[in-house]
Amino acid sequence: MKSFGAGVMSNSIPEIRELDFMFIIGSNTTEAHPIIGMEMKIARQRGARLVVADPRKIWLAEHADVHMQLKPGSDVWLINAMAKVIVDEGLVNQDFIDKHTEGWPALKANLEKFNLAEAERMTGVPAADIKAVAVEYAKTRKAAIYYTLGITEHAHGTDNIFSLANLVMMTGHLGVPFGGLNSLRGQNNVQGATDAGATPLYYVGFQPAQDPEVQKKFEQAWATDLPATIGKHLNTMMKGIEEGSMKALYVMGEDILISEPNTNHLEHGVKELEFLIHQDIFMNETTKYAHVVLPGANFAEKDGVFTNTDRRVQRVRKAVNPPGNARPDWQILCDVARAAGYAMPHYKNAGEIYAEIASLAPRYAGISHERLDRTPMGLQWPCTSPEHDGTVYMHKDGPVKGKGSFIVTNYRPPVELPDEEYPFNLATGRVLYHYNAGTQTRRDSGTMAKVGECQIEVHAEDAARLGVAEGDWVKVVSRRGGIKARVWLSGRVQKGHVWMPLHFTDSAINKLTVDVGDPLAGTAEYKVCAVNLLPLKDKKPAAAGAELEAVRHPQA
Amino acid sequence: MSETFTIKIDGRECVALQGETVLQVARREGIQIPTLCDDKRLDPAGACRACLVEIDGQRRLQPSCAWKAADGQNVKTHQSSPRVQRHQDVLVSLYMSDHKLDEQGLPVETPNGNDLRAWAKDCSTLKLDPVNAPRVARPGDKNPYIHFDPELCVLCARCTRYCDEVEAVNAITLTNRGSETTIGTAGMRGLLDTSCELCGGCVDTCPTGALIEKKSPKTLPEQVTKVRTTCNYCGVGCQMDLNVAKVDGQERVVRVTSPEPGTTVNDGNLCVKGRFAYDFIHHKDRITEPMIRKADGKLHVVSWDEAIKFAAEGLKRAAQRHGPESVGFISSARCTGEENFLMGKLARAVFKTGNVHSCAAT
Numbered sequence A: 001m002k003s004f005g006a007g008v009m010s011n012s013i014p015e016i017r018e019l020d021f022m023f024i025i026g027s028n029t030t031e032a033h034p035i036i037g038m039e040m041k042i043a044r045q046r047g048a049r050l051v052v053a054d055p056r057k058i059w060l061a062e063h064a065d066v067h068m069q070l071k072p073g074s075d076v077w078l079i080n081a082m083a084k085v086i087v088d089e090g091l092v093n094q095d096f097i098d099k100h101t102e103g104w105p106a107l108k109a110n111l112e113k114f115n116l117a118e119a120e121r122m123t124g125v126p127a128a129d130i131k132a133v134a135v136e137y138a139k140t141r142k143a144a145i146y147y148t149l150g151i152t153e154h155a156h157g158t159d160n161i162f163s164l165a166n167l168v169m170m171t172g173h174l175g176v177p178f179g180g181l182n183s184l185r186g187q188n189n190v191q192g193a194t195d196a197g198a199t200p201l202y203y204v205g206f207q208p209a210q211d212p213e214v215q216k217k218f219e220q221a222w223a224t225d226l227p228a229t230i231g232k233h234l235n236t237m238m239k240g241i242e243e244g245s246m247k248a249l250y251v252m253g254e255d256i257l258i259s260e261p262n263t264n265h266l267e268h269g270v271k272e273l274e275f276l277i278h279q280d281i282f283m284n285e286t287t288k289y290a291h292v293v294l295p296g297a298n299f300a301e302k303d304g305v306f307t308n309t310d311r312r313v314q315r316v317r318k319a320v321n322p323p324g325n326a327r328p329d330w331q332i333l334c335d336v337a338r339a340a341g342y343a344m345p346h347y348k349n350a351g352e353i354y355a356e357i358a359s360l361a362p363r364y365a366g367i368s369h370e371r372l373d374r375t376p377m378g379l380q381w382p383c384t385s386p387e388h389d390g391t392v393y394m395h396k397d398g399p400v401k402g403k404g405s406f407i408v409t410n411y412r413p414p415v416e417l418p419d420e421e422y423p424f425n426l427a428t429g430r431v432l433y434h435y436n437a438g439t440q441t442r443r444d445s446g447t448m449a450k451v452g453e454c455q456i457e458v459h460a461e462d463a464a465r466l467g468v469a470e471g472d473w474v475k476v477v478s479r480r481g482g483i484k485a486r487v488w489l490s491g492r493v494q495k496g497h498v499w500m501p502l503h504f505t506d507s508a509i510n511k512l513t514v515d516v517g518d519p520l521a522g523t524a525e526y527k528v529c530a531v532n533l534l535p536l537k538d539k540k541p542a543a544a545g546a547e548l549e550a551v552r553h554p555q556a
Numbered sequence B: 001m002s003e004t005f006t007i008k009i010d011g012r013e014c015v016a017l018q019g020e021t022v023l024q025v026a027r028r029e030g031i032q033i034p035t036l037c038d039d040k041r042l043d044p045a046g047a048c049r050a051c052l053v054e055i056d057g058q059r060r061l062q063p064s065c066a067w068k069a070a071d072g073q074n075v076k077t078h079q080s081s082p083r084v085q086r087h088q089d090v091l092v093s094l095y096m097s098d099h100k101l102d103e104q105g106l107p108v109e110t111p112n113g114n115d116l117r118a119w120a121k122d123c124s125t126l127k128l129d130p131v132n133a134p135r136v137a138r139p140g141d142k143n144p145y146i147h148f149d150p151e152l153c154v155l156c157a158r159c160t161r162y163c164d165e166v167e168a169v170n171a172i173t174l175t176n177r178g179s180e181t182t183i184g185t186a187g188m189r190g191l192l193d194t195s196c197e198l199c200g201g202c203v204d205t206c207p208t209g210a211l212i213e214k215k216s217p218k219t220l221p222e223q224v225t226k227v228r229t230t231c232n233y234c235g236v237g238c239q240m241d242l243n244v245a246k247v248d249g250q251e252r253v254v255r256v257t258s259p260e261p262g263t264t265v266n267d268g269n270l271c272v273k274g275r276f277a278y279d280f281i282h283h284k285d286r287i288t289e290p291m292i293r294k295a296d297g298k299l300h301v302v303s304w305d306e307a308i309k310f311a312a313e314g315l316k317r318a319a320q321r322h323g324p325e326s327v328g329f330i331s332s333a334r335c336t337g338e339e340n341f342l343m344g345k346l347a348r349a350v351f352k353t354g355n356v357h358s359c360a361a362t
């Protein structure tokens, strides 16, 4: 990350229960990261103070000392206003700022305009709360910040994160145990995917792809010439598919037609691809257009590692065989590489692949399958040698990138605001009982018994005005498409706002959303878009899951 | 730093840390004391009386799980105190008079183990008349995961305390009085209609198998092999044990259990997805054969050789015709680190493009 290097959890999960103050922004932790949520509950029961900034009245918000129910998209305002309070109250950690950062004068000057009265108007959070929380955060030593999807999957998600990083640095809550800025990553191995170099910006271990030295090093190691430029990130590739400049795609373990925003456009482009490989454990929307389907293995059927949100590398171990002729994905990838004419080594097992990773990336140099097998707690990177114990909290001797940079941020309104035709603000997220597109959790009787259909949280007054009751079906329409969902009067959303989970393929929510990406992170604006709700006459549309059924097991 | 001092257990000098209980010291020293209601994750309840020990200066036996160690303390367990052993013989017999027993008269084995059984084997039990207390389960509880058998419940309250102290949702509580005390919910509703989050922590902590997982009600612990792995759902990275057993001659994951508290990042806890949502592993919808779309527009099963060749040539053709920039590689946060590494290597080393990213990079 540009602020102080490494956009990851700076600190560790086991530290949470010892905290005295937690600031949780844009993270529905008890549902999206249940066991981290549990650690927060333990801290709470021990007496730690809990502040939750979230537009919805989520579980943690109900149990918080302060719930800052901010307007969606007003995060920058809130955080900058807190920063200004800290300046005004003389609570900045000048020592840390002088020693470890740069850009402070510019930031300080920019904070001037974020006064409390205006902040209250922009965010909807009482000025007194903003002030009290800012002061308490600055004054408490064991104080940590947690954020997640809510804040990153936003067209200006990186602005939010820079603002938080400013807050952390100006108070010196960095490089210490029980503090830091902690990004809770959504998926089991999303950290590990980036770590391993599945990103256009970096080779394995965050080695910049456009650095000629790095390129040379990998050319030697892999005995071939390598591209001199960085590639396209996901959002740009998807745009390229829509526009026809991308011609062939190899998709492993994902459903781009469900997980990407503004799916209608994309589907058209995917249809036109010259060549599409889909490698997965289940068929999905993407499979419909694939020229080749390669059956992979799930986590119970192969060896390897996942890296969790606190940089913890842990083993994945094969327990059973893949079904039929399905194979571990790493073997398939090696075979494709060889068939394309490259001399991919004949790795005997996943451990040998990890050994190659460790030999090429200094920050994992001390990690091996053998060592992980002896370490039930896993190893947290950086772990630079077999003697290195791993890193519980980062930036101990100052920010990893040398000096931490204060980055000036300013409020930008959401790309799409409600209007007469689309009067509701829609946000999307996760529920406890499902995972992503639901390809796994929707195949389980229990999670389906708990939450079996696409629901939409609506404020009771809005529902009354629309003439719909709990359980009624409505059509949710945006400028890009429409999907059906059941009304749920959860009591969590504010008036004028609606919220939906993203797990149901038969009402693919991404048909509604805007695909303007965050300019830096390349993540799309999942979070805020304008919609209208149309009550449906027939209250029972086709059974959930019907579309999934239709694509499974084509006959040979 | 916490202060250390020494106490004596069964004549042995043991180092203790400030604030530790006698049980914690004994466990670290490898001295076995039976327990039912103790769980590291919970405040001591001192409810089951299984862990009583003799402490110099105390007239009554005291629960080692709740009793704080103090400098110079002299403790005797059943190993060195006949009085403690007698207490245990009587107590275990009382528990057994109100418990399901097998043909040998021992507390039954269950899919979730049974600590009472192991303990009874170590005691000289007395034959007491069965009590058969009239405790009720929750009739009509349609929740898909958790089964409760009141005949195996010893009322240690680990499940209800877990639900309160760890999961913090208070879905279950001790209900009714006296011999009718049972584990209930508000209005004896099914778990699906309560604040229960189906985390299964109550099943995990239950010492006697009164709570078991519904999906594998027959498979006993000795019939499974446990494989330690990392959960494949969210980014917490909980460690879990896949319980593998033979089903119709095939190795199958029949259950997921959590590691010992205190040994992994998740401290013995799992959420509903990690613990219960594993049906997808062996689901009938799994793709089992490589396939190629042929002229008729349909997917046809082919050999691996054919599929791999077709895949590699398709990518190569596009790269030759339109340049490497036109080819993209979408990797997955669902796959392993090694696989993501190989996807990057495939894109860059083989197809000469940096167009590689994982989907939903959040």
Ligand code: SF4
Pocket: B146, B159, B162, B163, B167, B169, B170, B171, B172, B191, B195, B196, B197, B198, B199, B200, B201, B202, B203
């Ligand atoms: S499953 Fe979890 S939430 Fe439900 S009763 Fe058991 S401990 Fe409580």
Ligand code: SF4
Pocket: A033, A034, A035, A036, B231, B232, B233, B234, B235, B236, B237, B238, B266, B269, B270, B271, B272, B273, B274, B275
């Ligand atoms: S068990 Fe639940 S909290 Fe733990 S990693 Fe899996 S999904 Fe996340």
Ligand code: FES
Pocket: B034, B035, B036, B037, B038, B045, B046, B047, B048, B049, B050, B051, B052, B063, B064, B065, B066
């Ligand atoms: S374990 Fe000590 S009283 Fe139950």
